[in-house]
Amino acid sequence: MFRKTRLFTPGPTPLLPAAQFAMAAADLHHRTPEFRALFLKVLAQLKTFIGTKNDVIVLACSGTGAMEAAVTNLTSPGDKVLVLSAGKFGERWVALAKTFGCEAVVLTKPYGETFPLDEVKALLTPDVKAVFVQATETSTGVRHDVAGLARLVKGSDALLVVDAITGLGTTTFDVDGDGIDVIIGGSQKALMIPPGLAYLAASEKAWARMETSKQARYYFDLRKERKNAAKGESAYTPSVALIAAMGAALDYLEQQGEGDLAKGRDLLIANAELTAMATRKAAKALGLELFAASPSAAATALKAPAGVSSTDIVKGFKKEFAGVLSDGQGEMKGQIVRIAHIGYLDYLDCVAILAGLEQVVAQLKPGSFQYGDAVRIAQQVYADARNAGVK
Numbered sequence: 001m002f003r004k005t006r007l008f009t010p011g012p013t014p015l016l017p018a019a020q021f022a023m024a025a026a027d028l029h030h031r032t033p034e035f036r037a038l039f040l041k042v043l044a045q046l047k048t049f050i051g052t053k054n055d056v057i058v059l060a061c062s063g064t065g066a067m068e069a070a071v072t073n074l075t076s077p078g079d080k081v082l083v084l085s086a087g088k089f090g091e092r093w094v095a096l097a098k099t100f101g102c103e104a105v106v107l108t109k110p111y112g113e114t115f116p117l118d119e120v121k122a123l124l125t126p127d128v129k130a131v132f133v134q135a136t137e138t139s140t141g142v143r144h145d146v147a148g149l150a151r152l153v154k155g156s157d158a159l160l161v162v163d164a165i166t167g168l169g170t171t172t173f174d175v176d177g178d179g180i181d182v183i184i185g186g187s188q189k190a191l192m193i194p195p196g197l198a199y200l201a202a203s204e205k206a207w208a209r210m211e212t213s214k215q216a217r218y219y220f221d222l223r224k225e226r227k228n229a230a231k232g233e234s235a236y237t238p239s240v241a242l243i244a245a246m247g248a249a250l251d252y253l254e255q256q257g258e259g260d261l262a263k264g265r266d267l268l269i270a271n272a273e274l275t276a277m278a279t280r281k282a283a284k285a286l287g288l289e290l291f292a293a294s295p296s297a298a299a300t301a302l303k304a305p306a307g308v309s310s311t312d313i314v315k316g317f318k319k320e321f322a323g324v325l326s327d328g329q330g331e332m333k334g335q336i337v338r339i340a341h342i343g344y345l346d347y348l349d350c351v352a353i354l355a356g357l358e359q360v361v362a363q364l365k366p367g368s369f370q371y372g373d374a375v376r377i378a379q380q381v382y383a384d385a386r387n388a389g390v391k
């Protein structure tokens, strides 16, 4: 049979064709009026996409580079910081804080769980300089309560730093209203373009901290980037082609929103919410139980049925349909399958994934359901949403 390769992974996500064309056509020098105009446009669009008036910085690195930049620009060695960790990416904050000599107080929760706000509150002593968290922990499919955390941090000296690398475009944030000091995104997630760019928005409180923080930094000096960005430039050679692709992706969202980028972003979030809900409800019919206590719309993590390894589901899906699902990471390998809803994945993709899962799971666990059981549930979720007026 003929098979199309498809990514159903929470990063990299499927590429937007218009962005690929823009990338291929981006043969321009970065110290020219043409590039400055492009970059200034993209920076303004990113502000709208993130939903902030804060200055936005684009860095030529994967998402982790921006996480490192947040630590090196906002802390000093010996600073007490609070790190919330309940998955692979939370552990990355812990490792970064320790690498740069911060005194990390870590609130750890088991994979699949989130952080009770009263426990966070108890650890948020006046000497805490920054709080690091994920908006959505991609390794477990959990959404953390960023607005709730922001309420705790507001009014204190601490900065709230949110890795929203899969949160942006799948979660509604009130960045300025809630007081999120740094929010970080990555190109290969909701923006539908290849890996290689990270972006972040920083509050005035965060910019002020950068003037006194004492970590060594050179390439990732955000103050230097801020000065350059104001002129449509970056301190070093920017990733010109990816910035062109990013511009095309943001234009596409603007078109989806009939000229309103914020509306286009909201449609992207609604799309992720709907397909995530359909996937959660439908997968149950195949014996795949939800892993996350508070599920995100970025990716759904499902427990493999008893006696079945999630690795075999992922491998079977690839072999049968050339479709790429994600296995669990680290200690979760073999236990959970992760299905993405972020970026350029729509309802028809969602139905195709569920139909494919029916085929694969039926071979690993014969007789446990009928073909169409999962798809039928998804169809009902879609119809109910449409009838309720969801756009």
Ligand SMILES: *Cc1c(COP(=O)(O)O)cnc(C)c1O
Pocket: 011, 062, 063, 064, 065, 089, 134, 136, 137, 138, 163, 165, 166, 186, 195
């Ligand atoms: C993808 C991702 C990252 C960044 O990983 P990179 O490989 O450095 O791009 C960080 N945090 C979360 C939650 C992610 O999903």
